[in-house]
Amino acid sequence: MPKKIDAVERLLNLVIALLGSRRGRSRKFIRDHVNGYAAAAPTAAEEARLEVAFERMFERDKDTLRQVGIPIKTTTSFDDDDHEQTLYRIDPADYGVPEVRLDEPAMMMLAVAANMWSGAAFSEAAQSALRKVATRAGLGWYDDDTTVQSRIRTLEPAFEPLWTALREGHAVTFDYRGAGTAENSVRTVQPWGLGSKYGQWYLAGLDVDRGAARNFRLSRICSEVQIDGSGHFERPEGFSIAQVLQGLGSGQAETALVEVPVGGAHFLRSREGAAVAGAGTRTGTELLSVSYREPELMADDLASLGAQAVVREPGTLRRAVLARLQAAAGAAGAVGAADADPAGRGGTPLPVPSPDGPGPEGLGAALRRGPGKRTDSRERLLRLLSMAPFLVANPGIPESELAEEFHLAPDQLARDLETLSVTGLPGYLHGDLMDVFTERGQVFIRDAETLSAPLRLTQEEACALLVGLDALTAVSGSAEARSLRTALDAVKRAAGPDAWLADAVALALVDGPALETIAALQAMIHDRTAAHITYLVRSRDELSERTIEPRRIFSIDSTWYVRAWCRSARELRSFRVDHIRSLDPAGPQEHEAGGNASVPPSAYTPGAGDTEISLLADAGTARRLAPAYDGVLHEPGAGQAGLLGLRILVGETSTVPPLMARLAGRARVLAPHSVRRHVSAWLAAAIAAYEPDHAVGESAPRTPNVNR
Template identity: 35%
Template sequence: MSASRTERLLNLLIALLNTRYGLRRSELRQKVYHDTTSNDISFGRMFERDKSELRQFGFEVETVLDLGWGSDDPATTRYRIGKESNRLPDVSLTPGERTVLILAARLWEQAALGSAAVNAVRKLQAAGELPDAELPAGVQPRIRPAGQAFEDLLAAIHAQHPVSFRYLAGSTGKEEERLVEPWGLGSRFGQWYLVGQDRTRGAKRFFRLSRLTSAVTILDKEPTTAPAGFNVRAELAGLHELPVRSAVVDVQAGRLLGLRKRATAAAPAAAPAAAPGAERVVESVAGAGPGAGRDRLTVPFRDAGTLGEELASYGPRVLVVSPPELATAVRRRLAAAARFAAAPAPAVAFAEVFRQAGPAKRGRKRTSEDQLKRMLQLVPFLVHNQGLHISEVAATFGVTRKELEEDLRILICSGLPEGYPDELLDIQWDDDHVFISQDLELNRPVRFTVEEACALLTGLETLNGLPELAEGSALESVTLKLMAAAGKEGLKAASFSGPEVGPENSATLATAREAIRTGAQLRLTYFSPQRDTVSERDVDPRRLYSLDNTWYLEAYCHSAQGLRNFRLDRIETLQPNGRPVSRAAGPADGFPVKLFTPNDDDTLVVVELTRRGAGLADDYYAERTAALPDGGMLAEIRFGSTDWLPMFVAQHGGTVRILAPVALAEAAREWIDAALAQYED
């Protein structure tokens, strides 16, 4: 949508909002469109497109007919927009409800629902219903959606279009093309699932997103409809967890402590002393079985795909003995990584941009649709927040001052058709403080979209997993208020459900929370899978946060002399050491948005990502990205340690490869080739 079309839509919206009896098409053509060249058919098509565009922004254009005439006569048909039917109802929130709502909105780490949650919060702020709230000290749960497939499927569900993709069936191990009517997305047993109608099989099916082997294609020319009363959480509740099975693997002696911790005895054979931190090493081999220098472990698992992803990352340090489907899963992932690494490399070229402190945001460029949506939030926000500094307004809407001033200049030129100066939007910011005195019925935000309702309501439902929130009444009451405000759009939130965010080790979480509250220093014993070591550290705890149900402690580590993030499930012991913290978090410090903070002296690595793996650019905070013709992308990422990058490439099996530095790319290829050679032998 061009800038001129943005202005035209805004003027059309103002005209239709400010008419009581409606305006005829001829009046709109003359006064809003100033159209004198196109014929009636061409103008009619343009007008219908604009009505559809306004509908997407939340405004329903009503058709009013003059009595005694039929709707087939355009001269007797008038159009208007009801002032109340498209507006967000008043939502009065208590301080406790505001706290819960902000926590729910901040759940979404990235992606479409993250943007939708931000827009929903802005609408509440624009209505003056969401002043600042005090958040719980040091606790922030977050959800990280499952990559680009998640984004595409969510868009298809909301647009009600079928999708196609290649899928690796868990029951047969075969990769097949699937054509599916998507009904809902949800998380169960730590995995994301799509629920929908498989058109090929003519039946409802569950598809695990980690088994998709191709990008998702949205077939936007066909409509679909979910069954009446569909609720994805109820559907997923019927899934049964896979039974526990045993895998036999040969592991390099003294390596992979994390895998050894999970090992169980397979036979009453004498075993040597375990490596530090290991609980049970099953069988020592001296010239027999797995071969010299290796230990044979029996590891419990439920799903071959999940364990296969982990074992593939270990490369030549592990060899799967049984079961065959686990060996196949590892070999398939390694082979895909090898093929991608051997493919011709694209030319590496990034647009010259100023590198900022934060990561580059992946996603489509801002469009005129984004601008109009922002302006429709901006006017009511200014009405309820008079006199804010222009830089504060820009920061609230996530734009630069230049972009905000472009919005304001369009707004002050918009108003009633052929109106007088006092019938235009009146906004002043000459002294850098923004005031609005004429809003032309744009003083209330538009009702929630499906995505916005889904982001907030699903977030609130997900917070039920935190006992300290679920026990209070604020969570239940704010959910009821948001459901009422969302209306029919809120009912569509049943097509989506988030993962459980409750921690597995509540005792460790409670100890860390108490230390944060009292300012006590902690001593912890921590297992690092990248270094394959166990160490003791004294840390100053700052805050706790989660990605899905994996919880992290952000703390200043005195051994590393820097800020570090420790996974709670890798902390073996945690207790106060009797000393107070020496580096307390400041009151202005926000919740962490990164699992690590790159430094200027870190190694700059250029990777190529397929369309399926494009989400890794966000996960690892790429500084620059460049789109590729096939839908993939180049990403420039800083890594403090590069020793584990071959593991990273092998784990993601054909969705990422290293292009530069060349030495790292070669190390990754050698790692994968050595791992594959074991299975070929």
């Protein structure tokens, strides 16, 4: 009895058989000659049963191939006895990535665009697309080695189901908490586009119940996204999510009067158009006039400044800031928060459980980082269809590099190579089977001409490259602009009918003021020039003077940094671009380039003297914070459903109270107790600064009586 062949080997044999036929293959030929299907039975009864089983299996296999993007053509023909039969074929022109012509600089830009998604929902798709295009272009493999790099995260649980619904044209339903509201509402939406701006992801689409186009911030979706697979809608012709992103924050500017210490609150003073508007109501303070367009984001910023910045006007902004502080104090158990009202934030503060769960500070075992890797037959089939042309293009690649490229353990790699070596054209004799072998730790493949072209780009792969390349046009220098356009045009041709995705997903990486600083830093990196900067250390509200030697510019979401050698610290440091207040040339660089100037996994770089902070947060907030601080998630203690524990490292504990204020009750500090007490005192002082005896007119809300 022949050994049983697994589903992936059978599917791979079917792909090769249909690709290797000019005329097509009949069902009878496929059953009789493609390894993996049952051969004819010796009895009529058994044959009837096996024929039914074959029909079911073949229909499932065809569906699987179509689901992974492999088009199957059918034609009608007649056999030798003049019986009508259906022939099945995969046209190589429809199957493979079309020919791509790219020079090395354009390929480099493609690598930058693909690596932008590192750690995000499109991460694997982006790397697969980069591999396919590099293989088809005959240029091998390229690292992301430019001076400007970006990283985009898709931390919202709603992103992936919304992306699925968007590309398949299905409506979705979810619970949504609007800005300034405490209650959720059910929304049914036809997704038109997804875009990232201000470090937030937004959904644009038709709100079905309201009959109008609306934008939704994904972080405000507070339920699972339900996809209605029974219906289908058409996106408006000419819709562009990039235009929606341009409109965000472009409304009528508002002006706030904020009381700040004289000579302090440098973060606010640096905002465009900020100006002193008069004396404050307290000794040593003055009023700043500050313009803003996004009230919610402005309230977040002001809450994080605590007692240092007290809003006087307008009343709506003042109440929104105070509500955030009260909600954070309520979660922290701070004095003065008994009547905390989270309505201005639109959230609900955490309960204040006692830390009596398992483990230190009530935290249980650490959670795995993200879901486990899928192991279904479709994923493995796609991997093998990608591995074969990659081996053709890279003969003699070391086993270790091949395993790293496809993120495989040694035993998984061995299994994949074995499967490739036993598949091939029907007949399965010498020259029909692919010949995969290893010599001195290097992997080679022969007789793989049928699979030498990589499978065409999937929608995820096309979208990852198109969106990444388009976003880079905003920050590319003149030297990269031509290469970027070449790469973008090549990917659009490779994407074919899926090129529309470039209008459905977009990233707004940078705005006007930061562009000037980035351009100046790029020139300094190119010319190896040092820079004298005036830099805001926000945690201490002080301006410091530094001389740095810029090495690389990078962004995480929409926040930009320069990785540079700091002469005073005598080590590589990351500096936020928007905190650089002045930038002047300081002669040639003195320190030899080298060291780790690559993009770090998060904006925070751990240090030897860091403090470990234990937090308890709602699950969504915890999962967003963990990557930002390279933190570790934990199971919470008993009776804390919907919450997660999180351990992070911070260089300065003074950064924790502003973070808690921004989170507005969605997280609280468990340990160390000294930091917990500091957060409570900081929030209490911030709330006290809003007491009525310091208020202006009707802008002051009623402050809770903490002693009643």
